[in-house]
Amino acid sequence: MRWSRMHVPTLRDDPAEAGAPSHRLLLRAGFIRQLMAGHYSLLPMGTRVRAKVIGIIRDELDRIGAQEFLLPTMHPAGIWRKTGRWESMGEEMFRLRDRKDADLALGMTHEEIFTTLAAELSSYRELPQIWYQFQLKYRDEPRPKAGLMRVREFTMKDSYSFDLDADGLDHSFALHRDAYARIFARLGIPAIAVEASTGAMGGSASTEFMCPSPVGEDTVVHCPGCGYAANVEKAVAALPAVDDAEPPASPQRFDTPDARTIEELAAGHGAAADRQIKTLVYLLDDELTLVLLRGDHQLNEQKLADATGAAVIRPAHADEIRAALGASPGSLGAVGVTGLPVLADAALRGRRDMFTGANVDGVHLRGVDIARDITVGRWVELREVAAGEPCVACGQPLATQRAIEVGHIFKLGDRYTKALGVTVLAPDGAPTKVIMGSYGIGVERALAAIVETHHDDSGIVWPVAVAPYQVAVVAAQADDDEVTAVSEQLYAALTAAGHEVILDDRAERAGVKFRDVELVGIPLRVTVGRRGLADGVVELTVRATGHTDRIRPDDAVKAVETALAALSSPVDRR
Incomplete structure (x- = not known):
């Protein structure tokens, strides 16, 4: 190719709207142009790199016996309703109606559609199967940003495994995990595999592949000592044992007209944050629920979603809280509450002589024994792990770093095959639900991640394997x-x-x-x-x-x- 004949509209200066290095450099180097927020055109140089990325992914999937498909991007609502995701996907799903007034969606992902094809499988002898495609996905992101990192229209490599049993799924999952390691090595992306939440996909387990980067939107918790690594939405840490003082015979009320926050109660009334019970009120699928954490800990909402299985989660409004508890945020507590479900973070288990709100504005309680005074319905992991906390595996201090999610693999189990009635005859002749896995890589995000990790002051430094x-x-x-x-x-x-x-x-x-x-x-x-x-x-x-x-x-x-x-x-x- 002759440069004089090729469209490579390079820019001398950095675009004002670009912050992330990949966004800035892909615009300056003439690889992409924005049409509107979250929608980008790939120019000739960009399409060449994209083709290289796809070629590497395809090569490694073919190597593990996967077969390539191409499925529609417009889906009938009925299939999504059968799995319950028409409602649970919420506002991120693009929805439309055709001239016959039928509800349709632009595909965010293709679990449902691939599963309908799997309905043609009839015998265990046809398993295992691994199917994949490169197809556009659409997500109505509320805040598209960072160029190709977070967009509303993108190419996804999504693959799906179909197995007879859990052992088969484990094998398919391991094949993909190894293939992903090779893919990212060939792309020049220094991805690390971490434990992750299954989120809206569901299933029993998932692994994310994360590329460390200061512009990443995810936080990875990892142990420099033993190699433990997890997304902050999944990470756990050990906490030192606490020797609480003997509490009084019952909680004691005291006035706190000047204390509405954890910090104000600590500063004005000698209640250290780690001795406070933080009481949050959430609406979980239309049910008000009290969520308790230690005062110095932060709630991770994804952990709350995973623990409860709630499809819709939001903090309760002030009027909803007052109607249920008789007080405003800042004076809330769970002592004596029996009419609402109570979830408590595991870090509070066994704590005594604690402080919490009295459900009266400007009044708190001291001397709270959680086991004695609060009816906890479930103990779950809810808090967000912080840097410096001890690793659960080896006890060394944990570190955190920002990262870009470049791949995600899930063990889905029978969630989709059960909802859509996909069975095969097992060796004993009995109908058996097929077990699924789902495996994704965002192609354009991978392209951007390569630039994030391969650039200098003069521009992009493409690895040979993906260079235009x-x-x-x-x-x-x-x-x-x-x-x-x-x-x-x-x-x-x-x-x-x-x-x-x-x-x-x-x-x-x-x-x-x-x-x-x-x-x-x-x-x-x-x-x-x-x-x-x-x-x-x-x-x-x-x-x-x-x-x-x-x-x-x-x-x-x-x-x-x-x-x-x-x-x-x-x-x-x-």
């Missing part, structure tokens, strides 16, 4: 006949040798061309210029290091092949 072109041949002086002739010869020779080459033949200054090649991130640059040719050489520059060798034009093909081999990952060279 492997080599840029730059004619430093396009108006020089000898420079032009040698550039054309090298372009032809490298192309004939099977390399992906772009020839920068534009009538631009050499400095402009060099800046564009660096910005776009081509791994190797072969520069042909008057001074070099006068000495009988051209220059070979490695984008990642800036190292330049002077080589004879006749040696360029071999030098490029050697450099590309050195830059390729061990997985790519297998």
Whole structure:
């Protein structure tokens, strides 16, 4: 390809609306353009990288015996209603009606649709099956941001396994986990596998693949000592045992007209935050519920959703709270409450001589013995783990870091096959529900994650496996006949040798061309210029290091092949 004929609209300055490095650089380097919030056009350079990403994913899925499908993106509401997700998906689902007034959805994911195809399976002899596709997904994100990181329209590689039993699912899950490790290694994404919540997907277990990055929207909790790692929505930590004082015979009321927060009660009344019971009121599927945590701990709402299975969760409104408890937030407690369900975080179990609200405005209680004074319906893990807390496995302090979720795999079990009636005949002839797994990678997000981890002050530094072109041949002086002739010869020779080459033949200054090649991130640059040719050489520059060798034009093909081999990952060279 000739740069002069290709649409690569590079920008000199950073776009004002772009914050994340991948957003800024993909715009500047002419890979993407925004149509509206959350919707991006991929330009020629972008589509080339996207195709490389898809090719690597497809290669690894084919390697584990997966079969490629292509399913519709517009779905009838009835299938989603059967699984209960028409309601539970909420406002993120794009919904529409056709001319016959039928309810339809733009697919957020394809569990339901693949499961309807699995209904044609009839015998255990047809299992296991692994099916996958690359298809557009639509999610009505309330706040699209960071370029391709959080959008409303994107390509997902989603695959689905169908097995006879749990052992089969474990095998399919392990195949995908290993395939994902190879995929991200080949893409150049330093992904780590962490325990994760199953969320709206449901199922018994899930693993996320997280790329550490300061622009990530997720928090990973990990142990430097033993390697334990989990999303903050799933992470747990050990807490030191607490030796509470003997409480009084019953809770004691005291006035707190100036204390409506944990901090104010601690500062004004000697109630340390770790000795307070924080009482939150939530609406869980239309049922008001008291949620109790230690005063210095924060609720993780996903843990609350996972613990209760509630599809709709929101904090109760002030009027709902007053109607139920007779007080406003800041003076709430669970002592003596019997008419509402009470969930308590495990960190409160066994605590005594605690402080909490009295359900009277401006009044609190001291000397609360939780086992004696509060009717806890369920003890569950609700709190968000913090950095520095002891690891449950080895006791060393945990660390946290921001990360980008680049892949997620789920053990779904029979949630979808049960709802949609998918069974096969087992070896004993009895109908048996098929067991499913679901496995996703966002293609454009993976592309952005590569840029987040491979860039410098001059632009993108693509790994060879996904670079739009492997080599840029730059004619430093396009108006020089000898420079032009040698550039054309090298372009032809490298192309004939099977390399992906772009020839920068534009009538631009050499400095402009060099800046564009660096910005776009081509791994190797072969520069042909008057001074070099006068000495009988051209220059070979490695984008990642800036190292330049002077080589004879006749040696360029071999030098490029050697450099590309050195830059390729061990997985790519297998």
